[in-house]
Amino acid sequence: MRIVVGGYARISDVGELGDGRDGKEGVIRQQEDIHALVKGRGLSLGRMYVDNDLSAFKRRVVRPDYQDLVHDLEAGAVSGIAAYNIDRITRQPRELERIIDIYETARRPMVFATTAGDYDLATEDGRFNARLYVMIANKFSADAARRVARQKKATATSGQAHQGQRAFGWKQDGTVEDWEAALIDKSQLDILNGKLLSEVHAEWAELGVRGPQTPPGKTLSYSSVRYILTNPRLCGYRAYIPVAVREQQGRVDPWEHILERTDGTPVIGEWDKVSSADQVRAVVDVLNARKPKGRGRKKGSTVTVRKLTGTSRCGDCGHGMTSGQYTEGTSSFEQWGYYYHCKKSEGGCGKMSRCGPPIEDLVDSALLARLQQAAKGSKPQKSQDDPALVKARKELAQVEADMAEARQLRESGEFPLGEFVREISRLETKRDELSASVSTMNVMGPQTGVSAAERILREWDGYTIPMQRSVISRFVEAVVIKKQGKGGNHEFRPELIEIVWK
Known part of the structure; x- marks a missing residue:
């Protein structure tokens, strides 16, 4: 009886924005190799698991099909893995250890096959070779990430525009998107005139305002509206937030990561400005001053702030x-x-x-x-x-x-x-x-x-x-x-x- 395995194909790089590549060619080639591998080894392919444009090195990246593969291994739906190479499956030693635990405790024949050779995870030598290869892949990814981060910081310090998806307020070529810029300016002045950010968010939702990355059928969230109105990019300031910081903290205040020249002045980017620095900074100060102190209003409170409250x-x-x-x-x-x-x-x-x-x-x-x-x-x-x-x-x-x-x-x-x-x-x-x-x-x-x-x-x-x-x-x-x-x-x-x- 043939052993049923799960094939796993993954690629991280889908190319730069607008270059026509979407990563499908890479995973298709891997799938072809996996089919040939399964046939040559006399195995049976139960399911092909595919994660396109997802890193196996970054800790916070969730790979849905990889999670399904590990679950099916634990449940016994498949009895092995077939992949182009082990680094397609993982570049994190901690993830490999979970897979090793599954293989060690399984009471059925298990296979770990790649086009570069098999890994017998039931033996010390097989586990050692798998661990060694994954550690090397992890080091390679870490070195590459460090080089990319250094290059991105140098690009940012020179004032070059951000790469990738356009930001709200600009067109893809870096010129101002007039309607969005006018909406930003009006909303900023409204906030400086006393309007609450929640009211601005409600207005944008009623208008159906969507950003470049807003999912279909959705409007901008409250936190997204705040981020847009206080983005230092509006006044030309260049910020650089390391990937490691983003992964640890999620959404980060870009004002804490403004790049400065040797004379202490902020780096000014090479793109059209939407707002003055004074106006953006004033909005930031006003919104920070409105943040509730302590624990804020108690749940169920009926206290209402009216027109003459405080006067x-x-x-x-x-x-x-x-x-x-x-x-x-x-x-x-x-x-x-x-x-x-x-x-x-x-x-x-x-x-x-x-x-x-x-x-x-x-x-x-x-x-x-x-x-x-x-x-x-x-x-x-x-x-x-x-x-x-x-x-x-x-x-x-x-x-x-x-x-x-x-x-x-x-x-x-x-x-x-x-x-x-x-x-x-x-x-x-x-x-x-x-x-x-x-x-x-x-x-x-x-x-x-x-x-x-x-x-x-x-x-x-x-x-x-x-x-x-x-x-x-x-x-x-x-x-x-x-x-x-x-x-x-x-x-x-x-x-x-x-x-x-x-």
Whole structure:
């Protein structure tokens, strides 16, 4: 009775993009050799396993047909392997050891045949020869990978464009893809104006935006949208991420791998730019500042960030107010939906509560009227004279000085560890927020000038709640909500709302 074996064909290199090769010729030739090998040895071929364009050296590469072959060997569906050469099967000693274990524990005749000779894995000499060949193949692959990595880094350092599939925002020849570039620019400015990345992702999904590598029928993922909008390639910076780093960490922040020249300046690539360096860096800073600190919102929390969150303050105790939702089915819920209140559990007095929408409408009207007046009579200020930018820079410098002082006190033993950790955490959060504000104002320009006012007036109705909240925070120091007396008429009284402008 003939022994049933599994034939295995594999090739790694399918050629460069656009050269017409897809690797099929290589695996077809291997299959022809395997058929001849099986026939010449008097074996029976149970199944041909084929992995095209998949490495047998890289640890994180999954080869589906190889996994099937090993499973079938263990299950007894096949009783051996037939391949062109052993390095087609594996270049990893750890994978060979698994195969050896299967052969050693099998209670049936087993075959390991290649066109270069057989390996009797049931004997010490056979196992030694197989291990030796795989170790040599592993060393050869490691040396080749090191040479390729060195060549790729030299290519990157010279500023040459990336090889392979085009990136979102460019055509295959490296010129800008106008529609994608315009979408990137708009989305970046929207984020700098306060829009959430999740909202940008939802818009792209609704538009059906797909990238060059997006699977059919899918749209870009949330993480892909973030990667696209913060890619240093947009502003011409050349990054180089070693393959080993990608394999260990998966998706890596390219800003941590920007190549620099000997004078410390970034390597500029030889391709068309989509965004300015300041704009891309500002988006990175803003998104980093928005990352949740600690463990974030608890599961099941109903906390909602509304338009005046962070701006509204209690007229009695001065504490910041938060929002809450009226009970469904009540008249207050039907009429207003939500309210702002001073929570005692968060350090407030717990004595103030007012319906939300009328207050927000009042603030909107006052802000837009102020912007209309600015658009009519004011002149654009220079970025360096923008009071908000000057103030943010001073605050940032002070926070950085406080951090340096705290570290010095800790080194001298004057700052207990627990208190130091809490203080540094608070200062780092403040520093990230101020850095994002400074970066945004550097890109967007003065927020009190004519052009800014006109733009906000023109686009206000299309702004999302986070974007409107961001604009309000630029111009309003606080919205003080004063207590309304008990009894009598409970209609909304605008005179009890005080807007403190910056």
